Amino acid sequence: MIQKKLYILLFICTIGSIGFISLLFAFTNKGPERDMSFKRGFLYDAPKKIHELDLEYNGYQIAGAAEGQIYLSNPKSPLYLTVVDTALQSKREVHITMDQDSLPLRSPQLRVIPPYFFLMDGTIPYILRGKTRDWKAHSILNNPLYFSTAQPMDSVTIAIRTTSSKTNEFALGTIRLSDTAKMILSHKLLQKQVDGLFDVDGTLQYSQQRQELIYTYRYRNQYIMADDSLQLQHLGKTIDTISQAQIQVGTIASKNQQKLAKPPLMVNKYSTVSENYLFVNSQLLGKTESIELWKKSSVIDVYDLVKNRYEFSFYVADIEKHKLKTFYVLHDKFIGLVGNHIITYQLDNRFKVAQTIANLPTDRLIKHQNKKTIIYKSQTQKNNTRLPVKHTAVRVKTENL
Amino acid sequence: MVMKINSKYKNILLEFICFLYILLFVYAAMSKLLVFDEFKIQIGQSAMLTPFVNIVAWAIPFLEILIALLLIIPRFKLLGLLAAFNLMVMFTAYIFIILNFSNDVPCSCGGVIEKLGWAEHLIFNIAFVVLAAVGILIKNGQNNNDYITQKYALS
Numbered sequence: 001m002i003q004k005k006l007y008i009l010l011f012i013c014t015i016g017s018i019g020f021i022s023l024l025f026a027f028t029n030k031g032p033e034r035d036m037s038f039k040r041g042f043l044y045d046a047p048k049k050i051h052e053l054d055l056e057y058n059g060y061q062i063a064g065a066a067e068g069q070i071y072l073s074n075p076k077s078p079l080y081l082t083v084v085d086t087a088l089q090s091k092r093e094v095h096i097t098m099d100q101d102s103l104p105l106r107s108p109q110l111r112v113i114p115p116y117f118f119l120m121d122g123t124i125p126y127i128l129r130g131k132t133r134d135w136k137a138h139s140i141l142n143n144p145l146y147f148s149t150a151q152p153m154d155s156v157t158i159a160i161r162t163t164s165s166k167t168n169e170f171a172l173g174t175i176r177l178s179d180t181a182k183m184i185l186s187h188k189l190l191q192k193q194v195d196g197l198f199d200v201d202g203t204l205q206y207s208q209q210r211q212e213l214i215y216t217y218r219y220r221n222q223y224i225m226a227d228d229s230l231q232l233q234h235l236g237k238t239i240d241t242i243s244q245a246q247i248q249v250g251t252i253a254s255k256n257q258q259k260l261a262k263p264p265l266m267v268n269k270y271s272t273v274s275e276n277y278l279f280v281n282s283q284l285l286g287k288t289e290s291i292e293l294w295k296k297s298s299v300i301d302v303y304d305l306v307k308n309r310y311e312f313s314f315y316v317a318d319i320e321k322h323k324l325k326t327f328y329v330l331h332d333k334f335i336g337l338v339g340n341h342i343i344t345y346q347l348d349n350r351f352k353v354a355q356t357i358a359n360l361p362t363d364r365l366i367k368h369q370n371k372k373t374i375i376y377k378s379q380t381q382k383n384n385t386r387l388p389v390k391h392t393a394v395r396v397k398t399e400n401l
Numbered sequence: 402m403v404m405k406i407n408s409k410y411k412n413i414l415l416e417f418i419c420f421l422y423i424l425l426f427v428y429a430a431m432s433k434l435l436v437f438d439e440f441k442i443q444i445g446q447s448a449m450l451t452p453f454v455n456i457v458a459w460a461i462p463f464l465e466i467l468i469a470l471l472l473i474i475p476r477f478k479l480l481g482l483l484a485a486f487n488l489m490v491m492f493t494a495y496i497f498i499i500l501n502f503s504n505d506v507p508c509s510c511g512g513v514i515e516k517l518g519w520a521e522h523l524i525f526n527i528a529f530v531v532l533a534a535v536g537i538l539i540k541n542g543q544n545n546n547d548y549i550t551q552k553y554a555l556s
Contacts (some may be wrong), residue, residue, distance in 0.1 A: 017490040
């Protein structure tokens with residue numbers, strides 16, 4: 001073959017091969033799933049981004065937020081917490097000390113619920129607890145109880161999801177941290193549809209306000225609400241129609257492993273609970289929604305857990321092509337991690353309930369509230385009583401009326 | 402004389418390229434076939450290949466072995482190099498698309514290559530594409546020379 005002809009042949013081969021793969025991609029890339037059966041409601045006065053801060057690292061997780069502080073943990077170095085204020089103005093580091101020399105690292109989870117914080121790893125397993133006053137952690141799990149995801153309910157009870165030794169499937173339960181730690185499981189809460197492991201995957205949250213566990217399924221349109229003794233209170237529905245998990249599980253016999261054999265249809269990627277509201281990041285595009293907007297933002301659906309109904313949705317914009325990863329809601333502030341950034345969105349007044357004011361410490365009350373609080377301050381000074389904050393606030397209100 | 406040395410080096414380079422390709426393809430095919438169920442699941446996880454899991458999972462190791470055989474047999478060396486070039490370009494295009502346009506980035510490579518990051522994988526692939534192209538050019542040059550010598554010998 002003449003050299004020139006050969007160059008042409010190579011060129012054709014290159015273009016042909018690239019073209020073939022590109023066509024394959026074009027035909028199989030369906031884009032976001034559109035579910036024609038539901039329509040999201042967007043507020044005219046939608047939640048707006050109020051603050052943004054570049055954390056210069058994308059591995060953070062939100063360990064908690066309270067009293068104007070956001071606690072960010074880094075699973076790669078769980079003993080160093082980054083604390084940011086809710087206005088995203090200042091950033092500081094907190095070092096957790098322990099009553100042991102070293103800590104095995106596999107999948108540590110950190111939760112800060114002032115006055116307590118918890119450092120947990122259910123694969124090793126350990127649970128360390130300490131107070132946010134001095135950040136000293138003490139081991140408090142003395143039995144080897146394994147779990148995969150955990151949410152502290154109070155200082156001695158942890159809500160968990162674990163693989164049940166009885167069924168080899170996931171089950172929800174609680175660990176009571178007394179002298180001999182005990183695990184209580186409920187096999188009724190998670191409902192198996194495919195294999196009892198992948199199909200029941202979801203986000204476990206605990207609502208202090210409602211004293212309820214809320215578990216949002218990842219691959220179907222349901223969330224479970226259960227009380228402290230693991231009794232089902234309500235089975236809620238998210239707005240889409242995917243009631244059956246659309247996943248396919250394959251087995252690798254040589255490794256005795258189970259894996260998803262094809263990309264699953266993700267419904268609810270992540271969720272969080274604040275007071276009486278559930279916030280869900282859905283992956284399904286509803287009727288009449290813009291694909292363009294969908295491509296550069298994430299949608300959050302808000303549910304009212306008292307009325308058990310869908311309220312409204314709002315978009316959280318991508319930053320530098322990164323999508324919203326995890327989020328947390330503190331009263332009327334929606335806090336999210338997007339790529340290297342932390343952002344806050346302002347939610348409307350319905351999320352700013354009276355009880356939240358009562359829970360704030362005194363100094364913040366003075367800064368944020370009106371005359372009422374000043375009266376409240378002078379009142380407490382005059383009486384010099386040390387009543388719980390909540391009670392005093394209620395009393396001030398009635399006096400003002 | 403200069404020509405001869407040159408062609409000698411070229412021949413060594415050609416044999417070396419073919420050897421590398423045979424090594425790569427036999428290794429790649431074996432590491433797929435040895436854990437075939439796992440490979441099939443990994444192929445399935447890629448949204449682009451999900452609809453053709455069974456075809457792709459069998460076709461790739463089959464093609465890799467076939468091309469290795471073509472490269473071993475002198476008569477089919479040029480054909481083998483062309484096929485290797487095409488397969489490598491397709492694979493490189495696939496990686497490029499997955500990296501830049503796809504939401505999920507699954508990995509389906511086996512053995513040592515599994516440890517490579519996607520960016521390194523891209524460089525690795527491009528290097529092999531260039532090697533195949535060089536091999537094709539050398540082999541074609543040799544064929545042309547053979548053809549000329551044959552023609553002269555006949556006359």
